[in-house]
Amino acid sequence: MLDFNSFKTDTATIELRFAPSFLMWDRSGALWTEIQSRFPELKYSNVQPSQQVFESKTLRVMLELESLRVITRGQGADKRVADVSEAIFRLASDKYKISTFTRLGFRDLRSQIFESKEDALSASKPFLPSAMAANLLPDAKIQHFQCAIRQEADNYGLNTSLRVEEREVKVAFPWEVAEYFPTMPPKETVIVLDSDYYTIGTTERDSLNLEEWGKQASRTAKRYWNSVLG
Numbered sequence: 001m002l003d004f005n006s007f008k009t010d011t012a013t014i015e016l017r018f019a020p021s022f023l024m025w026d027r028s029g030a031l032w033t034e035i036q037s038r039f040p041e042l043k044y045s046n047v048q049p050s051q052q053v054f055e056s057k058t059l060r061v062m063l064e065l066e067s068l069r070v071i072t073r074g075q076g077a078d079k080r081v082a083d084v085s086e087a088i089f090r091l092a093s094d095k096y097k098i099s100t101f102t103r104l105g106f107r108d109l110r111s112q113i114f115e116s117k118e119d120a121l122s123a124s125k126p127f128l129p130s131a132m133a134a135n136l137l138p139d140a141k142i143q144h145f146q147c148a149i150r151q152e153a154d155n156y157g158l159n160t161s162l163r164v165e166e167r168e169v170k171v172a173f174p175w176e177v178a179e180y181f182p183t184m185p186p187k188e189t190v191i192v193l194d195s196d197y198y199t200i201g202t203t204e205r206d207s208l209n210l211e212e213w214g215k216q217a218s219r220t221a222k223r224y225w226n227s228v229l230g
Contacts, residue, residue: 001123002124002191002229003229004193004225006112007110007191007193007225008075008111008112009074009077009078009109009110010073010077010109010110010111011073011077011107011109012073012077012078012080012081012106012107012108013070013072013081013106013108014070014085014105014106014210015103015104015105015106016067016069016085016089016103016104016210017103017104018066018067018068018098018100018101019066019100019102020065020066021065021096021097021098022065023095023096023097024063024065024096025049027095027096028052030095031091031092031095031096032044032052032054034091034095035088036054038087038091039059041056041059042056050064050065051063051064052064058073058074058077059071059072059080060072061088063092068088068089068092072084079215081106082210082212082213082214082215082218085210085211085214086209086210086214089208089210093205099204100202100205101202101203101205102202103198104199104203104213105198105199106196106197106198106217106218106221107194107197108193108195108218109193109194109195110192110193111165111191111192111193112191113188114190116189117164120190121142121145123191124147124164124191125142125145127147144164145163146161146162146163147161147162148161152200155199155201156197156198156199156200158195158196158197158198158220159195159196159198160193160196160221161192161193162192162193162228163191163192164189164191165192166188166190167188167190169186169187169188195221195224195225197217197220197221
């Protein structure tokens with residue numbers, strides 16, 4: 001039995017899309033100076049004419065000609081992303097004269113670690129369609145599981161998926177002892193809950209409270225998974 005409260009937030013992302021803003025080429029320096037004054041932990045990691053990325057250990061901000069993306073990670077990421085996005089959205093839309101957004105998106109990735117791949121597959125088995133579960137090949141075992149659904153209303157949509165993943169564990173060893181450890185990174189097996197809530201149609205800047213929208217999107221995703229997982 002899966003419990004939503006047992007899943008830890010990996011990342012939370014808010015993305016804004018808009019028509020190409022060529023003012024990015026003229027005003028980026030002024031914009032990033034203001035952003036850094038608000039978030040001094042951000043340091044540039046990639047600066048190109050059509051893409052600029054600043055990041056810290058728990059925050060990444062990416063600006064492109066047609067999009068703004070804010071990614072937070074770790075505990076409380078789903079709350080912080082709404083706060084940070086609101087501040088950066090105001091600065092960027094002022095500097096780049098953006099008045100209309102073609103899409104707002106909120107993505108939430110959560111995971112729960114299992115001792116083995118078999119345990120993770122067993123925990124996800126209740127979500128396997130019964131017709132598929134009843135028609136496995138003789139002597140065959142399920143090796144991978146992913147269940148995804150997209151639902152849309154007139155002005156919003158929600159993509160969700162539940163999947164089993166094996167992923168590398170990032171371990172950093174001091175250089176003086178690194179040679180004594182295996183070169184192959186260890187792996188862990190997780191079940192991932194992936195939510196992508198988004199708008200359909202345009203949204204005017206003057207009517208948008210991005211902080212409140214992000215928190216509402218997060219609540220929608222949480223209600224969905226609490227209902228699905230029981």
